[in-house]
Amino acid sequence: MKIKRLKRMELWGVPITFLIWYALHRTNSLESDHLINLLFGSVNKSSWEMVKTLLLACAFWSVIELFCARPYFKAFVSAKTFSLYITGIVYCCIMTVFRINSAELGMFFESTAIIIASTLFHILSFLIFTRFENLSGFYMPCVFLLLLFAVIYVCFTPFPPQNPLFYDYENGFYGIISPYADCGAYVLDRLYGI
DSSP states (O other), rough: OHHHHHHHHHHHHHHHHHHHHHHHHHGGSSSSOOOOOOOOTSSSSSSSHHEEEEEHHHHHHHHHHHHHHHHOOOHHHHHHHHHHHHHHHHHHHHHHHHHHOOOOOOHHHHHHOOOOOHHHHHHHHHHHHHSOOGGGGGGGHHHHHHHHHHHHHHTTTOOSSGGGGETTTTEEEEEEHHHHHHHHHHHHHHHOOO
């Protein structure tokens, strides 16, 4: 019963995570100094900004699945964490190669890649959860990996490493789009008291 409900929720998760990704991706066009634009939105069009908003959408949907389907908690968290990392790494590697070889990728291509990555995430998490036993033994390392993801998520937005994964080929720079950089710096100053 719970497995059938989880399977249905995983299927619904593909379009819902895409819609959440699309909303978060479009927040960079808003001109506001809210912290939500800086931390939860896409601040440029780099591969990292695309995947971070997708993984945030997947994590959000996973919390909803946890409350609705009520699967075994530790195994569920482990399966979702493994899927999150596998999807993120695969997406980043493939998209970085595409962006290095062809700087102009249209919105249709990016949307298709996000739908494929979202589908990969949901299929992987369901298969890992249902096929592998003793996932609860990985619970503590997965909690550490989730905390690491949160730190990377927050730190790499304002201070991205200088490599192709974080480079915005459309605008030609790393990090926060310049019209919003002062706004983002102001918000970070208020947040961290720098």
